[in-house]
Amino acid sequence: MTEAVDLLLNTSLWAAVLRIATPLIFGVLGALLCERSGVLNLGIEGIMTMGAMTGWLAVYLGAPLWMGLLVAAASGAFMGLLHATLTVPLGLSQHVSGLGITLFASALAAYLYRLIVEVGDLPPTIEPFRPLDVPILSDIPVLGPVLFGQAAPTYLALLAVAIVAYMLARAPLGLAIRMTGENPHAVEAQGLNPIRIRIGAVVAGSALMAVGGSFLTMAAFDSFFPGMVQGRGWICIALVVFASWRPGKALVGALLFAFFDAYQLRLQTVVEGVPYQLFLMAPYVLSILALIVVARRAEVPASLMVPYRRGER
Amino acid sequence: MRLERRTYMPLHLVVLAPLVAVLAALVLAAGLIAAAGVNPLMAYGEMLRGALGSQLAITEMLTRATPLIFTGLAAAVAFRAKLWNIGGEGQFFMGALVSAWIGHSLGLPGWLGVPILLIVSMAAGAALLAGPAFLRLRFGVDEVVTTLLLNFIVLLFVGLMIEGPLRDPLAFGWPSSVPVDDAFRLPDLVPRTRLHIGLVFALVAAAMVWLVLARTVFGAETRAAGLNAEAAAFAGISLQKTIMGVALLSGALAGLAGSVEVMGVTAGVTTTMSPGFGYAGIVVAMLAALHPAGVVAAAVFVATVFVGADAMSRATGVPSFIADVIVALCLLTMIVALLFTTYRVRR
Numbered sequence: 035m036t037e038a039v040d041l042l043l044n045t046s047l048w049a050a051v052l053r054i055a056t057p058l059i060f061g062v063l064g065a066l067l068c069e070r071s072g073v074l075n076l077g078i079e080g081i082m083t084m085g086a087m088t089g090w091l092a093v094y095l096g097a098p099l100w101m102g103l104l105v106a107a108a109s110g111a112f113m114g115l116l117h118a119t120l121t122v123p124l125g126l127s128q129h130v131s132g133l134g135i136t137l138f139a140s141a142l143a144a145y146l147y148r149l150i151v152e153v154g155d156l157p158p159t160i161e162p163f164r165p166l167d168v169p170i171l172s173d174i175p176v177l178g179p180v181l182f183g184q185a186a187p188t189y190l191a192l193l194a195v196a197i198v199a200y201m202l203a204r205a206p207l208g209l210a211i212r213m214t215g216e217n218p219h220a221v222e223a224q225g226l227n228p229i230r231i232r233i234g235a236v237v238a239g240s241a242l243m244a245v246g247g248s249f250l251t252m253a254a255f256d257s258f259f260p261g262m263v264q265g266r267g268w269i270c271i272a273l274v275v276f277a278s279w280r281p282g283k284a285l286v287g288a289l290l291f292a293f294f295d296a297y298q299l300r301l302q303t304v305v306e307g308v309p310y311q312l313f314l315m316a317p318y319v320l321s322i323l324a325l326i327v328v329a330r331r332a333e334v335p336a337s338l339m340v341p342y343r344r345g346e347r
Numbered sequence: 348m349r350l351e352r353r354t355y356m357p358l359h360l361v362v363l364a365p366l367v368a369v370l371a372a373l374v375l376a377a378g379l380i381a382a383a384g385v386n387p388l389m390a391y392g393e394m395l396r397g398a399l400g401s402q403l404a405i406t407e408m409l410t411r412a413t414p415l416i417f418t419g420l421a422a423a424v425a426f427r428a429k430l431w432n433i434g435g436e437g438q439f440f441m442g443a444l445v446s447a448w449i450g451h452s453l454g455l456p457g458w459l460g461v462p463i464l465l466i467v468s469m470a471a472g473a474a475l476l477a478g479p480a481f482l483r484l485r486f487g488v489d490e491v492v493t494t495l496l497l498n499f500i501v502l503l504f505v506g507l508m509i510e511g512p513l514r515d516p517l518a519f520g521w522p523s524s525v526p527v528d529d530a531f532r533l534p535d536l537v538p539r540t541r542l543h544i545g546l547v548f549a550l551v552a553a554a555m556v557w558l559v560l561a562r563t564v565f566g567a568e569t570r571a572a573g574l575n576a577e578a579a580a581f582a583g584i585s586l587q588k589t590i591m592g593v594a595l596l597s598g599a600l601a602g603l604a605g606s607v608e609v610m611g612v613t614a615g616v617t618t619t620m621s622p623g624f625g626y627a628g629i630v631v632a633m634l635a636a637l638h639p640a641g642v643v644a645a646a647v648f649v650a651t652v653f654v655g656a657d658a659m660s661r662a663t664g665v666p667s668f669i670a671d672v673i674v675a676l677c678l679l680t681m682i683v684a685l686l687f688t689t690y691r692v693r694r
Contacts, residue, residue: 076491116679125350126682129431129491133629134678141671142379148666149383260668268495275489311507318496322488329488343350 037304047296048180052188053254055292057082059191060246061270062277062284063198064110064239070202070279071235072215072337076132077117078243079267080139081110083260085244087143090251090258091150093160102252103187103245110244111237113139118236122229125341136267144260163187163253185253187245192285194242199281211235215335218342228342243267265318272321278333287324294320350690357688364684365634365641369648371684372676379672383665390659397658398651404658406542410612412650414439414621416549417604418628419635419642420556421472425597427560427637428569429576430483430590432476434494435601436625437501440616441475442468442605444505447616448513450527450609457530464531465548465606472602473595475501480594484587498625506618515615526614533611543611550643552600557639559596569593601625622653623671630678636685649674 041047061082068075075081089106093099113135120131151158163185166172171182201208210231214221218228246266251258273291277283298313377387398408418435425432446464453460479493506522509515513524533543560566571579572589580586604624613620631649635641656670 120679120682124683124686126686130629130633130682131679133433134675134682137626137630137675138672138679141668141675145379145666145668145672148668265496265499268492272492272496275492309507309511311503311510315500315503318499321496322482322493325488325492326482326486329482329486332487 038301041297041300041304044300045176045179047300048176049183050296050299051289051292052180052184053292054295055288056185056188056191057246057249057254057266058270058273058288058291059195059285060242060249061267062273062288063191063194063281064242064246065270065274066277066279066281066284067198067211067239067242068114068236069274069338070215070335071211071232072218072335072340072342073118073121073232073236074128074132074271074339075114075117075135075236075239075243076129076271077113077135077139077240078132078270079263079265080136080143081113081240081243082247082250082263082267084109084113084139084143085247086251086262087147087258088244089248090160091147093252094151094158099163099252103248106244106248106252107241110247111241113244114237114240115233117240118233121341122232122236125343128339128341140260147258147260157257157259159256160252162251162256185249187249187253191246191249195281195285202281212335214342215337218337222344229344232342243270246270269317269321272325275332276324276328278328279335291317291320349693350686351693353689353691360688361636364636364688365645365681368634368681368684369677371680372673375676375680376669376673380665380669383663385663385665390663390665393659393662394652394655396655397662398655402537403540404654406537406540408647408650408654409546410541410543411654412646413543413546413549413611414604414608414624415627415631415646415649416553416643417600417607418624419631419646420553420628420639421597421600421604422628422632423635423637423639423642424556424560424569424600425476425593426573426632428573428590428593430480430593430597431489431491432479432494432594432597432601433491433629434476434479434497434598434625435604435628436621436623437494437498438472438475438598438601439605439608439621439625440501440505441471442602443609443613443616443620444508444513444524444605445471445602446606446609447524447527447614448508450531451513451525453528453531455530460528460531461533461610464527464610465603468602468606469599470602472600472605473598475602476594476598477591480591484590502618505616509616509618513616518615521617521619524616527610531610532614533607541612545607545611548603548607549646552603553639553643556596556600560639565589565592601628604628627653627674630674630681633678633681633685636688649677 085106088109089102092105093102117135120126121128165183168182172178210226214228214231221228273287276287295317298316302310302313380387380390421435446468450464479490482488483490509522509524515523515525533545536542536544568584568589631645634645652673653670656667660667
């Protein structure tokens with residue numbers, strides 16, 4: 035029991051929390067952006083897989099790491115455009131289209147990987163983003179490694195939270211996105227185009243999701259394998275509900291979730307006699323519980339999943 | 348240019364939609380095959396030969412189609428009532444696991460034991476979906492996310508069971524559960540192949556689902572609940588009861604898929620026994636436009652792609668993941684094709 039408590043005092047646990055949270059922060063922000071404009075994007079699981087593959091592949095083929103991040107974002111934007119085309123102007127079922135995107139993007143990522151990369155006994159690796167080593171700051175006990183010893187994209191994720199939060203709360207563009215999710219007819223009456231706003235939000239949100247996926251292969255790990263996203267996309271969809279569609283709360287949700295994930299990984303090593311699968315189940319069970327707790331009082335965007343057709347009521 | 352809702356759905360469009368969708372998906376995938384440096388027409392020829400070119404190939408394809416018919420029916424039944432059951436994969440594994448669990452030591456003759464195992468697996472699948480359905484009805488929790496997350500939980504649970512209490516001490520290499528008793532192995536349909544009588548079970552299930560949906564009050568209620576929930580409630584249909592009924596039926600069908608696969612093919616349960624039967628069932632249901640008869644045809648098509656792609660991959664070196672790409676593309680092209688059966692384009 036004391037060992038379990040000792041784990042909480044371990045700096046490496048808290049450093050791991052931010053690392054594990056990073057792909058979730060990108061993913062939940064992306065899903066939130068799509069849903070705030072009124073489009074559910076269940077393509078997230080596949081888009082994260084796609085980003086994990088394309089970003090890694092670009093670096094494997096010789097591009098610098100930051101270029102890999104851009105390539106991942108572009109591949110996510112492409113998949114987002116596909117989802118947006120099917121669900122916004124055509125008004126098709128967002129559930130079915132999203133699942134289709136997930137199946138398609140996951141399969142395409144695996145296919146292209148096998149086609150381009152020679153896989154031997156061990157999967158090939160790249161030189162990933164390394165934890166920063168800021169002079170002086172990184173040497174502060176506890177806080178140093180936790181706050182100043184992360185890989186660069188982690189800071190990008192935190193910056194993205196601030197930007198999205200500011201935009202949605204204060205900027206005219208954010209207001210237009212929120213209004214499109216609540217009442218697209220009112221947006222039209224303002225002389226804005228709700229169709230374009232939705233497409234833009236889904237494309238941008240999908241790019242964020244893909245960057246989140248690329249963190250898995252370009253910082254947390256250094257190689258790609260199909261199925262490596264392992265439900266993180268679905269967890270992000272649950273986290274958006276948990277966060278009541280608010281970026282700040284989404285960050286808190288992702289961090290909380292990452293804490294439990296990091297803690298269960300370490301608990302496995304000290305608690306004996308409990309099958310490891312029970313620990314691995316915890317994150318998924320936790321997501322479902324979180325949904326049950328908040329579902330009743332969730333402030334769902336009023337026009338989420340309602341297709342908009344001009345002149346149709 | 349704008350879309351206008353059709354007042355009626357012409358039959359030729361209903362039949363044409365999946366054919367056009369499949370053709371479009373094959374054309375799109377041809378680009379990816381060409382990128383691998385292989386002539387797409389030759390590759391598709393190899394696929395057809397691999398899935399339909401011999402008696403053995405056809406029996407393999409039908410063996411693969413059997414669970415897909417069940418999971419396709421499961422998705423079709425649920426989607427008709429707009430209950431988004433994406434948990435077919437988990438329900439499949441639950442059905443498989445309880446079949447192996449109980450079927451290992453159930454000292455009964457086959458004619459009695461097989462029906463018992465089928466019923467138990469139906470109960471397991473139904474119970475697994477009853478949870479998310481209850482959460483949706485009681486707390487308003489979206490069932491898409493809960494059923495998806497349950498897939499991961501169930502797969503871990505299967506891993507836990509087959510490495511622990513249900514471990515087969517005689518299995519080599521990868522962990523497997525204990526096998527079902529030989530008395531409960533389903534008889535072969537064609538001697539010396541893997542094709543088993545489960546295919547007949549699947550066809551009977553499709554016919555029964557069709558009867559229930561087309562000829563019973565419950566079937567009419569599910570359709571009403573899916574088309575317009577408010578109007579259905581106004582007409583005096585209990586949405587709670589209908590959705591729960593749909594969930595039990597859908598989960599039971601997916602559970603059957605796992606049970607039949609265990610008794611017919613694998614005997615024991617492994618975590619790799621399903622190449623995504625649950626997820627592919629969603630594509631099968633959509634290609635079938637949610638019609639039970641269409642499910643059988645669509646399952647045969649999807650099985651042809653999967654079995655054919657393995658053979659094609661061996662012959663040409665194109666990664667066999669192309670099968671997943673084709674099947675996913677079919678889902679996307681099909682929903683677009685379905686749009687044109689319900690809407691027409693007006694200038």
